[in-house]
Amino acid sequence: MGPLLEVKNLKKHFSVNKGSIFNKNVGTLKAVDDVSFEVYKGETLGLVGESGCGKSTAGRCILRLIEPTEGEISFEGRDLRALNAKDIRRARKDLQMVFQDPYASLNPRMKVRDIISEPILLHGITRGREVQNRVAKLLDVVGLAPYHADRYAHEFSGGQRQRIGIARALAVEPKLVVCDEPVSALDVSIQAQVINLMEDLQREFDLTFIFIAHDLSVVHHISDRVAVMYLGRVVEIAGYSELYKNSQHPYTKALLSAIPVANPKLKKERIVLKGDVMSPIDLPPGCNFHNRCPHAAAVCKETAPVLKDIGNGHKVACHMI
Numbered sequence: 001m002g003p004l005l006e007v008k009n010l011k012k013h014f015s016v017n018k019g020s021i022f023n024k025n026v027g028t029l030k031a032v033d034d035v036s037f038e039v040y041k042g043e044t045l046g047l048v049g050e051s052g053c054g055k056s057t058a059g060r061c062i063l064r065l066i067e068p069t070e071g072e073i074s075f076e077g078r079d080l081r082a083l084n085a086k087d088i089r090r091a092r093k094d095l096q097m098v099f100q101d102p103y104a105s106l107n108p109r110m111k112v113r114d115i116i117s118e119p120i121l122l123h124g125i126t127r128g129r130e131v132q133n134r135v136a137k138l139l140d141v142v143g144l145a146p147y148h149a150d151r152y153a154h155e156f157s158g159g160q161r162q163r164i165g166i167a168r169a170l171a172v173e174p175k176l177v178v179c180d181e182p183v184s185a186l187d188v189s190i191q192a193q194v195i196n197l198m199e200d201l202q203r204e205f206d207l208t209f210i211f212i213a214h215d216l217s218v219v220h221h222i223s224d225r226v227a228v229m230y231l232g233r234v235v236e237i238a239g240y241s242e243l244y245k246n247s248q249h250p251y252t253k254a255l256l257s258a259i260p261v262a263n264p265k266l267k268k269e270r271i272v273l274k275g276d277v278m279s280p281i282d283l284p285p286g287c288n289f290h291n292r293c294p295h296a297a298a299v300c301k302e303t304a305p306v307l308k309d310i311g312n313g314h315k316v317a318c319h320m321i
């Protein structure tokens with residue numbers, strides 16, 4: 001079976017302007033630069049990297065919440081980039097997003113009932129009394145009580161708000177949900193609850209997830225495969241166990257070394273990267289990681305490595321592999 005979602009050579013570049021009168025172009029920020037990956041039905045693809053690596057921008061481009069600069073996005077074989085504004089709104093019934101900040105993503109002036117029923121009505125999922133039955137069912141599914149429907153978003157904790165955001169995303173029975181750092185604004189104790197809830201919902205509703213996070217420990221349990229991004233590019237992609245046991249890219253190795261181990265007897269050496277992430281504006285040629293990489297050679301400063309298939313569904317972008 002082919003992939004549910006196929007992203008090919010996706011680019012999102014922003015021009016950087018300066019000056020209030022002439023607004024002169026002073027450079028280009030390549031937030032997403034030639035990113036390709038597939039997502040298969042029923043799986044979770046973790047999209048991982050430091051802040052500013054382009055993972056959230058890539059997620060928003062897929063849903064066409066922002067317009068990509070170049071590239072192909074195909075969902076169930078349909079070219080999403082070819083859809084007009086009306087058709088893309090219709091397509092969003094199948095493609096939903098759970099946002100990072102549960103405090104900012106819910107309208108504080110709306111009752112929970114209206115927040116969840118809005119997309120149901122918009123997409124004509126059901127009408128009349130059935131809408132309220134559906135809201136009650138969705139609240140139940142995400143672990144909230146029926147009386148919560150008559151409260152406002154500001155009356156809830158961060159974890160509860162994220163549950164409301166998830167209920168709203170599920171209200172239209174989507175096929176693919178892009179979860180944009182859905183737990184990073186939550187306390188660690190609540191993070192596990194929300195991730196467990198998402199896993200349960202995935203099984204129950206046959207959902208496919210792209211789960212965006214800034215470290216591998218968050219996507220650890222939920223991801224079937226993981227794509228690691230660094231400064232706008234995917235540097236490594238593999239099944240989670242393959243990546244965990246056989247990571248090849250120096251950046252992935254550093255990320256993996258930062259995952260805490262539960263067993264205090266197991267000694268794990270933390271790889272601390274030297275140097276800072278380069279400015280994403282007008283990046284020099286070559287590998288974007290070369291100024292921090294312990295294995296960098298002359299070729300790394302001249303030519304950008306492309307993703308190479310090394311077997312077992314594992315791809316790496318590094319000249320030394």
Ligand code: SF4
Nearest residue numbers: 287290293300318319
């Ligand atoms: Fe390091 Fe070169 Fe590989 Fe980039 S291409 S990760 S700089 S060895």
